[in-house]
Amino acid sequence: MEDVSVRYGQNLVLDCVSWEVWEHDFAAVIGPNGGGKTTLLKALLGLLPLSSGRISIFGHSPGEGRRMVGYVPQFHTFDFSYPITVTEMVMQGRLSHIPGLFRRYRDEDHEAAERALGMVGLFGVGDLPISTLSGGQQQRVIIARALAGEPRLLILDEPTVYVDAPTEEQFFSLIATLLDEMTVIIVTHDIGAISGRVNRIACLNRRLYTHGDAMITDDMLISVYGCPVDLIAHGVPHRVLREHDDV
Numbered sequence: 001m002e003d004v005s006v007r008y009g010q011n012l013v014l015d016c017v018s019w020e021v022w023e024h025d026f027a028a029v030i031g032p033n034g035g036g037k038t039t040l041l042k043a044l045l046g047l048l049p050l051s052s053g054r055i056s057i058f059g060h061s062p063g064e065g066r067r068m069v070g071y072v073p074q075f076h077t078f079d080f081s082y083p084i085t086v087t088e089m090v091m092q093g094r095l096s097h098i099p100g101l102f103r104r105y106r107d108e109d110h111e112a113a114e115r116a117l118g119m120v121g122l123f124g125v126g127d128l129p130i131s132t133l134s135g136g137q138q139q140r141v142i143i144a145r146a147l148a149g150e151p152r153l154l155i156l157d158e159p160t161v162y163v164d165a166p167t168e169e170q171f172f173s174l175i176a177t178l179l180d181e182m183t184v185i186i187v188t189h190d191i192g193a194i195s196g197r198v199n200r201i202a203c204l205n206r207r208l209y210t211h212g213d214a215m216i217t218d219d220m221l222i223s224v225y226g227c228p229v230d231l232i233a234h235g236v237p238h239r240v241l242r243e244h245d246d247v
Contacts, residue, residue, distance in 0.1 A: 004053035006039050013039045016053070017208045023152075024179050027200040029187045035205035037187045041157055044185075045071060058152060067096055070146030070182075072156040075139060075163065080131050086141055087126035090116055093148030109148075116147040120174060136167035140174065147178075154178065156186045172197050 006014040013036045021027045031037055042048040043055060046062030057065025070093070093116070094109040117126060120140040125133070130141060139159070146154060160168045175184055188194060194201070202210035 001043075002054050002056075004043060004055060005051040006036075006043055006048055007051045012051075013206065014043065015206045017204075018053075019202055019208055019210065020212075021183060021185060021200060023183050025200050026175065026179055026184045026198045027186070027202070028194045028198040029185065029202050029204050029208075030189060030191055030194070031204040033189060037189075037204055038157070040204060041071075041155060041187055044155065045069065067149070068152045070149050070151030070154045072142055072146050072154070072159060074158045074161065075142070076161070078138075078142065080133075080138055082130070084130055085126065086117070086122070086128050086130055086133070087113060089130050089141055090126075090144045090148050093145040096149060112150060113144075113148045116144040117141075119147055119178070120144045135163060136170050139163060139167060139171060143174065151182055153183045153185065156184070158188055158190075159186060160188065160190060 001017055001019045004014055004017045005012065017040070029037055029040060039048065043050060044057070044062060046055075046066055055062050058068055059065075060068075090113040091105055091109060094105065094112060095103060097112075098105065098109065114126070117123065120143055122137065122140055122144065125137070130138065133141065143154075143156075159171060163171065175186075178184060186194060186198070200210070200213060202208050
């Protein structure tokens with residue numbers, strides 16, 4: 001991303017954002033609600049016009065590069081009571097790869113879906129109704145749907161918000177196994193969840209602040225949140241919240 005700005009009417013939501021992520025990075029975007037994280041995702045996916053700047057996805061525009069991107073929306077956006085099987089859910093990730101108006105799944109689509117289920121450790125559950133799985137298994141199915149498209153870049157939007165601690169641990173263990181094959185970007189407001197797990201962090205609140213590594217510094221936090229922030233990762237306090245004026 002180079003000097004990317006996005007407006008909704010007169011409202012400037014992203015202001016001259018520049019950010020570079022390398023292949024096989026595990027990168028995180030953190031920031032407060034309303035800070036522009038969703039807008040950033042939509043811009044990366046080519047779903048919003050840019051007011052200025054440019055975005056390159058493996059050398060392509062976002063629209064052209066979308067086929068190389070797997071997107072995992074927020075967990076709560078899915079209705080898991082819908083009567084479909086696990087395989088039917090995962091096969092949806094192949095639709096963009098099927099040519100023609102009347103899309104029919106081919107053998108290669110079924111094979112890609114089976115590989116994706118294997119990648120997330122869900123062998124043998126393809127015929128089960130999605131509603132019968134545990135929350136952690138359902139989360140893995142959502143990821144498998146994105147992986148079925150064989151992406152080079154996987155983008156996850158707030159993937160740990162509605163899951164318990166054991167499921168969160170399983171999620172990050174799974175992501176670690178994928179990094180040899182793809183780049184991963186996670187967007188979250190949960191600083192503690194990603195501390196110590198990612199190798200690149202950017203803080204976003206209309207403007208983006210980063211040092212190109214996994215370090216979260218005082219100046220980044222104050223710029224984004226307006227005050228010092230107490231960070232607690234895996235139950236261990238890493239800093240003490242000092243006294244400060246109300247903002």
